[in-house]
Amino acid sequence: DYLDRIRSVEGEVGAFITVDEAHALAQAEAIDARIAAGQDAGPLAGVPIAVKDNICTRGLRTTAGSKVLECYVPPFDATAVERLRAAGAVIVGKTNMDEFGMGSSTENSAYKPTRNPWDLARVPGGSSGGSAAAVAAGQAAAALGSDTGGSIRQPAHFCGVVGLKPSYGRVSRYGLVAYASSLDVVGPLAGSVEDAARLLTAMAGHDARDSSSSQEPSVDFAAALQPLDRLPSRPLAGKRVGVIAQTMGAGVSAGVAAAVQGAIKQLEALGAEVEEVSLPSFDAGLPAYYVLALSEASSNLSRYDGIRYGLRSPEESGLKQLYEATRGAGLGAEVKRRILMGTYALSAGYYDAYYQRAQKVRTLVQRDMTSALQRFDFLVSPAAPTPAYKLGEKSSDPLEMYKGDLMTVNLNLAGLPAVVLPCGLAGPDSPGAPGLPVGLQMVGRMFGEAELLAAAHVFE
Ligand code: GLN
Known part of the structure; x- marks a missing residue:
């Protein structure tokens, strides 16, 4: 059924870089065989999952949205994929994305843009735009x-x-194509909080192959959700929710502000005590993020040298020429811009002024967030200042595009978990246009996913 659906809408949506029907059907048949033999086929038996194309899949091309990896077929599965497969999931294909995760609209893919299923003239967001569009469609x-x-x-x-x-x-x-290793994390996109919890349960937990993988014991996040048919009348009673003041002011579109205000009323109706909280370092997070992410990227992407992975230019006059020709042809304009800026920020003489200062801001952001989360069980904000915009509207202005990340980057700097869930529609911005989805961002304490998802589930 899902392969049929892909066949009928993919021409319009363009969510995938690779769909391998034979690969998907072989996995599905193996699951069927286990069920027929009376074996346990796992908690996700037969569930069709799309995987962002920067997450390695054994035998299935993994491009990270870049020409430099156009022909790269990993000989191994990322841990997240290995665990999903072990739980019975079927990988249907690899989704489109901004090259190496660098972007907010999926327009930086080296292959094609993806369109938003709600309005095909608009972007699906990014960089995991293909994954979000695939679920929505x-x-x-x-x-x-x-x-x-x-x-x-x-x-x-x-x-x-x-x-x-x-x-x-x-x-x-392990097996995630690195962008900025101190910030990168793999996670689910799904139709409900419960589905996201099931995927997280299958993927979470220590992995010796990732030195930054936590020892935090994994729990069954889906089992921790309250059954919705037996909820008390005020299921969030006793919970304190802080609305991040810096995310509700100027720059937020009227439609997003109205939907989020509505969500805040709903949280109150569910029993939560809601109060505004000011995080003084909040606005400094965005520039600090762009210094740190680009610095790490400039180092991580040095591995695409034409020797070890993917594309190699036929240039034969020398090693330096080979590097230049391979990287010149294989990497896109935004990726080159970021490598240059990151290299600059790390270079002798500028390191203290940029990289080190940004690290200090990161510590302030972490402290502000952590201390707010001692007073509040959750923090909330819009997920972005506007709903989906039109293709091409921001692609020629990188700074305008970076600004749209204001509400999300601080959580990566702090390492905290956050869930975005639909909280209403913003009205059409022109007559006859459709209303567009708005997401509420809920932020939890470090490793507090069980509590965070439980609250999101009753809100949903
Ligand atoms: N839009 C942000 C950036 O371009 C975030 C991307 C991401 O999370 N991969 O860096």
Whole structure:
């Protein structure tokens, strides 16, 4: 059914870089055989999952949205994929994304843009735009994304689905194509909080192959959700919710502000005590993020040298020429811009002024968030300042695009878990246009996914 759905809508949506029907059907048949033999086929038996194309899949091309990896077929599965397969999931294909995760609209893919299923003239968000669009268009039951500065949460908001950024270290990064390793995390996009919880349960837990993987014991996050038919009348009674003041002011569109205000009223009606909280370091997070993420990226992406992975230019006159020709042809304009800026920030003489200062801001952001979460059980904000915008509207202005990440990047700097869930529609911005989804971002304590998902579930 899902492959049929992909066949019928993929021409319009363009959520996938690779769909391998034979690969998907072989996995499904293996699950069928286990069920026929009376074996346990796992908690996700037969569930069709789409995987962002920067997460390695054995035998299935993994491009990270880049020409430099156009022909790369990994000989191994990322830990997250290995665990999903072990739980019975079927990988239907690899989803489109901004090259190496660098972008907020999926327009930086080296292959094609993806369109938002709610309005095909608009972007699905990014960088996990293909994964969000695939779930919204019914091409997969759920999807994997990666989130370095909002790449799971912002597309979830643009496409009206649930997106979960787990705590840093909760899900192994082994087999995730690195962007900024101290910020990167793998997580689910799904149609409901419960589905996201099921995927997280299957993927979470220590992995010796990722040195930053946490030892935090994994729990059954889905089992921790309250059954909705037996909820008390005020299920969030006793919970304290802080609305991040810096995310509710100027710059937020009227439609997003109205939907989020509505969500805050709903949290109160569910029994939560809601109060505004000011985080003084909040606005400094965005520039600090762009210094740190680009610095790490400039180092991580040095591995695409034409020797070890993927594309190699036929240039034969020398090693330096080979590097230049391979990277010149294989990497896109935004990726080159970021490598240059990151290299600059790390260079002798500028390191103290940029990289080290940004690290200090990171510590302040972490402290502000952690101390707010001592007073509040959750923090909330919009997921992004506006709903989905039109293709091409921001692609020529990188700074304008970076600004849209204001509400999400701080959580990566702090390592905290956050879920984005649909909280209403913003009205059409022109007559006859459709209303567009708005997502509420809920932030939890470090490794507090069980409590966070439980609250999101009753809100949903
Ligand atoms: N849009 C942000 C960036 O371009 C975040 C991307 C991400 O989370 N991968 O860096």
